[in-house]
Amino acid sequence: MTKINLSRRGFIKVTGLAGGGLVLGFHWTGCTPVRPAEAAKVVLEPNAYIKILSDGMVTLMSPVPEIGQGIKTAIPMIVAEELDVSWDNVSVEQAPLAPDLYKRQSAGGSQAIRQLWTTVRTAGAAGRRMLMEAAAREWKVPIAELTTSEGVISHEKSGNSIGYGDIATKASDIEVPEEVTLKDPKDFKIIGTSPKNVDVNDIVEGKPLFGMDMKKEGTVIAMITHPPAFGMKPKSVDDSAARAIPGIKDVFTITTFPEDIETRWSGNNAFPELVVVTGESTWNVMKAKKALKIEWETVTPGENTEDHITEMENQISGxxxxxxxxxxxxxxxxxxxxxxxxxxxxxxxLPHNTMEPMNFYANVTGDKIEFEGPTQTPQRLRDITAQIMGIPEENITVNILRAGGGFGRRLYGHYGVEAAMISKKINAPVQLIYTREDDMTQGTxxxxxxxxxxxxxxxxxxxxxxxxxxxxxxxxxxxxxxxxxxxxxxxxxxxxxxxxxxxxxxxxxxxxxxxxxxxxxxxxxxxxxxxxxxxxxxxxxxxxxxxxxxxxxxxxxxxxxxxxxxxxxxxxxxxxxxxxxxxxxxxxxxxxxxxxxxxxxxxxxxxxxxxxxxxxxxxxxxxxxxxxxxxxxxxxxxxxxxxxxxxxxxxxxxxxxxxxxxxxxxxxxxxxxxxxxxxxxxxxxxxxxxxxxxxxxxxxxxxxxxxxxxxxxxxxxxxxxxxxxxxxxx
Amino acid sequence: MTSISLKVNGKAYEIEAEDDIPLLWALRDHVGLVGTKYSCGIAQCGSCTVLVNGVATRSCVMPAKSLGDAEIITIEGLAENGGKSLQEAWVEHDTPQCGYCQAGQIISAAGLLKSNPNPTDDEIDTAMKGNVCRCGSYVRIKAAIKTAIKKGGVIA
The missing domain is CATH 3.30.365.10 (Aldehyde oxidase/xanthine dehydrogenase, molybdopterin binding domain)
Structure with a gap:
């Protein structure tokens, strides 16, 4: 067993009866437990990872973007292990960007499990400890005499037992523990097992999960056209044919990364100047994009694969x-x-070729931005947008959606910045969508x-x-x-x-x-x-x-x-x-x-x-x-x-x-x-x-x-x- | 703009859209069913596959107005149209990784089993070749198809 001293930073103090009830669905495939008809309420949030519901069910928050690596299943498994609940009683929700609550919200470098291992175990163990303290107080017995198993606290001597959902209502004033004990790995019941991916039912039923699927009221569809070659930028745009297409709202040029802005590695991309088409529906905008007549100019010379090979051969042969x-x-x-x-x-x-092309939702209102979409690095997106658009970081929210593949491509948040700049320009919420061709030819x-x-x-x-x-x-x-x-x-x-x-x-x-x-x-x-x-x-x-x-x-x-x-x-x-x-x-x-x-x-x-x-x-x-x-x-x-x-x-x-x-x-x-x-x-x-x-x-x-x-x-x-x-x- | 009639998952829809709108965008933007996915737009990846009169069809290049009263089944309607065993098998094998291509994969498998209830391995590979999975879940997809066949396949 490992003892962990808790710094209080990173754990929210209990807020009894926080939040409202949850809308609980159930699946015909039967892999997710069927919930009672009336929605149970959240009665205790021991920390940002855990919500205990009145019926003993537990909602676990997954902080890291899910890009197909299975992190939305794996991180909650670790929390559930230390909280000591049955996996059958767990549901999982994706947390939005909240860097003050979660240590690391990035899907990159295969680091999430490694870097969050102790943090999320501790979160689970702290939740368990708080519930046990509440039970010990209720029964007036030493906490050392209590045991837990699958969401139930028992006291062998008195024969008392109580479910987490019931004791949670009495735990709202329990302090976050100063020290918790982590399980001995030989006692693991959930870690090392094979539960299904928590979203598998929604995936096979075709439920809306991805950025491309989100339809918010009043959202304008936007697409970009970038130069046909690396080293070029737009010179002039003839948009008359594009504007003539029904449902087209606007055509304009944006500069996402001004030259005087020094961006960090994930911010920039090769095409800071882009031509934008906005409209009512995806097909209209796609057609208008094709109808644009753009003149391009060369900034730096276009490169050839053969020249790369020759130059690289020269470098390594000396x-x-x-x-x-x-x-x-x-x-x-x-x-x-x-x-x-x-x-x-x-x-x-090689291109990344995620099956879901780059896309992002942004709604800029005054000095606030609401983002939603697939990203591997929500925090970098927030930081870079704040830097470029001069909007305070605390006014930018990022809702993280399941990504249709990442492979590193969604570490680069330029498409989010583009969506925000378009939204600001047209003063409306925007869903920016790349075509496959945009995606393959504007790669990292x-x-x-x-x-x-x-x-x-x-x-x-x-x-x-x-x-x-x-x-x-x-x-x-x-x-x-x-x-x-x-x-x-x-x-x-x-x-x-x-x-x-x-x-x-x-x-x-x-x-x-x-x-x-x-x-x-x-x-x-x-x-x-x-x-x-x-x-x-x-x-x-x-x-x-x-x-x-x-x-x-x-x-x-x-x-x-x-x-x-x-x-x-x-x-x-x-x-x-x-x-x-x-x-x-x-x-x-x-x-x-x-x-x-x-x-x-x-x-x-x-x-x-x-x-x-x-x-x-x-x-x-x-x-x-x-x-x-x-x-x-x-x-x-x-x-x-x-x-x-x-x-x-x-x-x-x-x-x-x-x-x-x-x-x-x-x-x-x-x-x-x-x-x-x-x-x-x-x-x-x-x-x-x-x-x-x-x-x-x-x-x-x-x-x-x-x-x-x-x-x-x-x-x-x-x-x-x-x-x-x-x-x-x- | 023109008025287009579609019959999707047993329900009739009347949409106002561009004359040349592909079925994919008619479904996603007008009917409001987003389970059918856009990925390449040129019928090369299979993410947009739907059943048209029981035949697996790439909706991204299929003009919506050409369909008349054809029966269109999308992933949202597959369970009540004979494909539940496939979806269950997909879950049993925990097949998806990112999941974006899987609706198209499942629909292609449904199309295969409707025309060939007991395909050989080679026939499965050939029928599924138009569906790309960038995460590489091919071994599980094939295993899931075989499990679905064992458990009753697709009811036409």
């Missing part, structure tokens, strides 16, 4: 000067090596990357030296202190960057989403050159890093890697894959979690078919077991799809792929038939899982495809290296 990290003397080691292998890997720009893309690895192997087939030079648009992908740093005597790593006018940003597992696959493909080739089994070879390096590490700043725990490999080895029966099965392995650590994957490929009519993927995960304690598996399965599909087909190319600043007819996403039947996920059971405090399952995938895939086809894959999209001349739709 002699490495001033490495970010150096151990030993790699150059000297290469000279005396029996074998030297040098390989280059690359990957293109995964940068294009290029990396060169060089390895030296001695006469005894030991890896004695490794260097890595990497670059990418607006920043390189190399994490110099991650594995294999620490496992090799002579090591050097260096990042370069390519300056560009193309906007790039965080895309699921930034940098790792490329470098993991490159590194794991390279190590596979090195293992082969050493004549070693790829699993044994990796294990040998982790053992080295464990027993005799090189350098001090090694950003991983070799013991956790070893346990991870042992788990996947056992589960996939490594070495006994069976006739006709070609196997690839990959393992990577990022976002505080460790992932190993094995992909099995079979050749069918001379074409590789993905049969099965195995995944071993060490993210510490698993909160929502089936939800965690779902994240892993999605990460594997995502990794395969983007490594095989994902490709954004530029021609003089214009994107060649503007919708799904030119951009291929992974589809049904193209991923592995089965995915089997296993978790390392080590009781370590939990870390995140939204991102880390994706990065190793391109490595396991390339390594399996090599064994199946005899061809090593170096450049994504792999489909072009496997003999296809163009990326046809699947």
């Amino acid at each position: 002699k490495m000067t001033k490495p970010d990290r150096i151990d030993g003397d790699p150059e000297a080691a290469f000279k005396k090596a029996a074998k030297v292998i040098e390989r280059t890997y690359s990957a293109p720009f 893309y995964r940068p294009d990357y290029r990396v060169r690895y060089k390895a030296g192997i001695d006469a005894d087939n030991n890896l004695i030296a490794l260097t890595v030079s990497g670059t990418g648009t607006n920043g390189g992908p190399v994490a110099s202190n991650r594995f294999p740093a620490g496992a090799i005597d002579n090591y050097a790593a260096k990042n370069y960057r390519l300056k560009s006018n193309i906007s790039t940003g965080a895309w699921r597992a930034p940098r790792s989403n490329f470098i993991a696959g490159a590194e794991q493909s390279f190590l596979d080739e090195v293992a082969e050159a050493c004549g070693k089994d790829p699993m044994d070879f990796r294990m040998e390096l982790f053992e080295r890093a464990k027993n005799n590490p090189v350098g001090e700043k090694n950003d991983y725990d070799p013991d956790r890697f070893i346990a991870l490999l042992n788990l996947i080895k056992e589960k996939c029966d490594w070495g006994n894959e069976g006739e006709g099965i070609h196997r690839g392995i990959s393992a990577y650590y990022c976002h505080n979690s460790y992932i190993a994957q094995v992909i099995d490929v079979e050749m069918k009519d001379s074409k590789p078919v993905l049969k099965k993927a195995w995944c071993a995960v060490d993210c510490g304690i698993v909160i929502s077991l089936d939800g965690a598996k779902n994240q892993v399965e999605g990460g594997i599909m995502d990794g395969i799809g983007h490594a095989m087909y994902g490709n954004i190319t530029f021609n003089e600043g214009v994107i060649d792929q503007q919708n799904f007819d030119k951009y291929r996403l992974i589809r049904h039947g193209e991923g592995p038939e089965t995915i089997e996920t296993h978790f390392v059971d080590n009781g370590i405090d939990p870390t995140g899982l939204g991102e880390p399952a994706m990065p190793p995938v391109p490595g396991a895939l390339a390594n399996a495809l090599y064994r199946a086809t005899g061809k090593r894959l170096y450049h994504q999209p792999y489909i072009l290296e496997l003999g296809e001349t163009e990326i046809k739709l699947g």
Whole structure:
């Protein structure tokens, strides 16, 4: 058990009988408990996470934006665990932005569970403690003699028991406890189970959940048109044809980010000047947008994919000067090596392509703004809007809606700022909607990357030296202190960057989403050159890093890697894959979690078919077991799809792929038939899982495809290296 | 603007809209059913799929006025029109991640099972290929379809 001292900051003091009754629905699918016909009232709010209802039901607030990562289920599970209520008696609501009440309301970096773990456990435990104090006072017995289970407090000696809903009415004057005791993880009843995603019934019934679905009275539909190429801005607008379309209200230009405003990283985007069309309905506005005749002017030259490749190749092919990290003397080691292998890997720009395009609701009235919509960073949206529009932060509310995908795209709140500026201009509430084309061509893309690895192997087939030079648009992908740093005597790593006018940003597992696959493909080739089994070879390096590490700043725990490999080895029966099965392995650590994957490929009519993927995960304690598996399965599909087909190319600043007819996403039947996920059971405090399952995938895939086809894959999209001349739709 | 008649989930609607409005926007902006989703607008992702006389149809490119008295079933009306077992199977497998594409996925599956109550794995893949799930829930979608078939499939 862990004792936690409570600072009172961050917990609201009890307000008895706060709020009104709740409107309770029920679902025919029966997974959400059916509530009594009359609405129960909130009788106690021990803190911002918990509302106890008179009938003993509990409403738990979820502070973090839900983008498909399952956080709206997982965080309340943790609160419910420590509050000690039955999950069947819990309903969950999304909290609006309230940074004074919630520690962190951001969906990014796979950090929500890790950073909120103790906070939300404490919230649950504090609620339980307050109810117990009320019961102890009521029964005049020491609190130490009380126990709780599934929302009922019992006193064994007297035989008394009372439900949370009943005692809550008598707890309104109980102080927030100064200290609470957290459960011993071995007593967890909810954490580690597999409840359904709390919104699953609403999703399958098609209920309005997403920003695109919200219809508020008097809302005007708005769309933007941004320049057709990076480096351009609007010069003049002929809106006569657009205005002639029935239902069109207005056409105008806005400047969202004036040049004299210094915005922080998530605020800005590449197109501060936009042409806006507003109107009564979506279809009218879409038509008017197409009817605009806009003249554009060049501000900075448009860029080409080929030029990027040439420039990046120049950056990484020279002699490495001033490495970010150096151990030993790699150059000297290469000279005396029996074998030297040098390989280059690359990957293109990628769009996020959330299925729900960017959209946001804003209603500016005087010096107040009401926001509603899908965002990963509601607080940054509020801050940046306050800064740009000169509206006090406390006058800006943000209602967070379930997002139809995030993947990093909704970290960038410019579309919210755009909605607010449009609302201010037309003096009406606005729903800003991007078309798919707007979404794909105004991206904060995964940068294009290029990396060169060089390895030296001695006469005894030991890896004695490794260097890595990497670059990418607006920043390189190399994490110099991650594995294999620490496992090799002579090591050097260096990042370069390519300056560009193309906007790039965080895309699921930034940098790792490329470098993991490159590194794991390279190590596979090195293992082969050493004549070693790829699993044994990796294990040998982790053992080295464990027993005799090189350098001090090694950003991983070799013991956790070893346990991870042992788990996947056992589960996939490594070495006994069976006739006709070609196997690839990959393992990577990022976002505080460790992932190993094995992909099995079979050749069918001379074409590789993905049969099965195995995944071993060490993210510490698993909160929502089936939800965690779902994240892993999605990460594997995502990794395969983007490594095989994902490709954004530029021609003089214009994107060649503007919708799904030119951009291929992974589809049904193209991923592995089965995915089997296993978790390392080590009781370590939990870390995140939204991102880390994706990065190793391109490595396991390339390594399996090599064994199946005899061809090593170096450049994504792999489909072009496997003999296809163009990326046809699947 | 023109007057367009639609029959959605067994109910008749008369809407005033643009002559060329696609069914998707007629449903979302005029009928008021937003379960059918916009994502690509060019019939490449399947998020907007509805049943038109039992056939899975991309509503984003289907002119609303061309439908006459065709029976349109959207996700909101699927349960009472034979698709409840699919929705239950989707819940059983806890299929969605973000959930945005799932209405289209479920409707495409309903269209498949109406025309082919016992599809093979390859037939499922082929029928579902037009529906993209960016979160990659494909393994669960397929498992859910198979569960729904076991539990009685879709009643035509």
